[in-house]
Amino acid sequence: MTAIEARIHRSPFPAPVAPVSPVVALLRDAAADPESLAIVDGASGVAPSRRRVAEWSAAIAAGLAERGVERGEPVALAMPNLPGWPVIALGIWRAGAAVCALSPFWGAEETARLLALVSPRIAIASPEVAEVMRDAAAIAGLGTEVAVAEEAPGDAPVPDLAADDGDAPTAPRLAPDDLAAIVFSSGTSGPFKGVRLTVRNLAASAAQVATSFALDGGYDGDSVALAGAPFFASMGLGAALCAPLSVGAPIVTVPVPQTEALLAAAAAHRATHAVVPLTVLEEVASAAAAPAHDLSSLxxxxxxxxHVPPAVELVASERVGCPARDGYGMTEATSMISGPLGRPNDPDTVGWLAAGTQARIVDQESGRDVEAGTAGEVWIRGPQVMEGYHGDVQATAATLTADGWLRTGDLGRMLEDGQLVLVDRLKELIKVRGAQVAPAEVELVLREHPAVRDAAVVGRPDPARGEVPVAHVVPAGNASPKELAEYVASRLARHKRLHDVRIVESLPRAPSGKLLRYLIRDRERDAARRASGAAQRT
Structure with missing residues (x-):
């Protein structure tokens, strides 16, 4: 055994053996018990059975086949967490195509940049998003057909491209290495990239989450999964959609992930497992919302x-009457890297490595594994690690090693009992209440303003939101900070909006022209500390 092998940390659980894809699992369960619930709309009460979901997804697959959709071809999907999202995704997979997951909350310009990376021939959107998709396709110079998923009374939203004669619920021809999804991430730095996830990735991730969630009472067909995390993001896709599909648990959807609506849906439908945005955990801990609902089934x-502070996890756990925990994952690892593993992890950790996952803790400068208990960059390897970035060989090579290790860009250390502690982020990604903000994307928008010569965006520490985006701008004309902030707000999602704009004479750059972002970030952190100290003294 080499020195490097001796420092590989391994999950207490082996890799899933021949994990079943979400499609095969749904069709298996539909054949075994066709009238059992598959999905419940937490807002309207619409509750299609497994048989109906199988029929609807077959009709969608047939409609895509009529349009000549080929194996592995990306089909864009943009809608909130409605019952139609799982149905349409299953239909895309049954056609042998790949789900290109887009946020329904993005504007046309944001969506256009991502459509241009993938160039889908077909996009499916809910009615309120369809016009944005059409505008985005036009901006990107694409002739993308936009199918609208209308909702009929008592039904889930099904797109108008669905055929009338979907086939019987038979298993599609899916190979483990077929492309199943493209989910957008900022990787370890830079603008959003399309992460290519295979059928094997989704199946393995689903099995890993199921193993992780098997606390008291297990995680199986008798469970009820509340999908509070958006399906278009990796946490929602892996933990809130694919995992419950793999075990036959009905999925409760809520279109807007607001705390009160999610808690009400969990109580009304007796949810046993809930995957929610970070803000929900924080609001449960800071408000008296949870005790107003019967959450005894959770x-x-x-x-x-x-990162969730340990005190927040402990208070939230007490209020909901069950473990409330954060895990560790990233889009490049489909969903989960570590978390609870059949038992709750300690609140100051992100848990144990997911089943079949290996990790190394590596010194960034030397590239060697660090000594036990020492912090270093977290590298992971496992069946959930992405195939690569769509159309970006260079970025893939910078993130994945030749022998399959994923460089996460996160700083962490491993405890003796196998739990992972995250210390800090090495990457430049800003996280606002858990939502990703790529500095390069905001900078690109700023530089489109005629009064901006140069711009740099960093995260400023914020006690309520974790971080907030702040811009340092070198002007090329007359524009006030307010005007620039409003310019960005009109083009990007809410969590990407600038909290502050500073007008500066120049930005720190190396002789090569590379932006020395860490210098700007350090200034903002120092300013935040001074402001916090001044507030405490008053």
Whole structure:
């Protein structure tokens, strides 16, 4: 055994053996018990059975086949967490195509940049998003057909491209290495990239989450999964959609992930496992919302995307009456890297490595594994690691090693009992309440303003949101900070809006022209500390 092998940390659980894809699992369960619930709309009460979901998804697959959709071809999908999202995704997969997951909350310009990376021939959107998709396709110079998923009374939204004669619920021809999804992430730095996830990735991730969630009472067909995390993001896709599909648990959807609506849906439908945005955990801990609902059925309240203080987890756990924990994951690892593993992890950790996952803790400068208990960059390897970035060989090579290790860009250390502690982020990604903000994307928008010569965006520490985006701008004309902030706000999603704009004479750059972003980030952190100290003295 080499020195490097001796420092590989391994999950207590082996890799899933021949994990079943979400499509095969749904069709298996539809054949075994066709009238059992598959999905419940927490807002309207619409509750299609497994048989109906199988029929609808077959009709969608047939409609895509009529349009000549080929194996592995990306089909864009943009809608909130409605019952139609799982149905349409299953239909895309049954056609042998790949889900290109887009946020329904993005504007046309944001969506256009991502459509241009993938160039889908077909996009499916809910009615309120369809016009944005059409505008985005036009901006990107694409002739993308936009199918609208209308909702009929008592039904889930099904797109108008669905055929009338979907085939019987038979298994599609899916190979483990077929492309199943393209989910957008900022990787370890830079603008959003399309992460290519295979059928094997989704199946393995689903099995890993199921193992993780098997606390008291297990995680199986008798469980009820509350999908509070958006399906278009990796946490929602892996933990809130694919995992419950893999075990036959009905999925409760809520279109807008607001705390009160999610808690009400969990109580009304007796949810046993809830995957929610970080903000929900924080609001449960800071408000008296949870005790107003009967949450006695809950066994786990799970979140991810950013570090949750131990005190928040403990208070939230007490209020909902079950473990409330954050795990560790990233889009490049489909969904989960570590978390609870059949038992709750310690609140100051992100849990144990997911089943079949290996990790190394590596010194960034030397590239060697660090000594036990020492912090270093977290590298992971496992069946959930992405195929690569769509159309970006260079970025893939910078993130994945030749022998399959994923460089996460996160700083962490491993405890003796196998739990992982995240210390800090090495990457430049800003996380606002767990939502990702790529500095390069905001900078690109700023530089489109005629009064901006140069711009740099960093995260400023914020006690309520974790971080907030702040811009340092070198002007090329007359524009006030307010005007520039409003310019960005009109083009980007709410969590990407600038909290502050500073007008500066120049930005720190190396002789090569590379932006020395860490210098700007350090200034903002120092300013935040001074402001916090001044507030405490008053």
């Amino acid at each position: 066994r786990l309240l799970a979140t991810g995307g950013a």
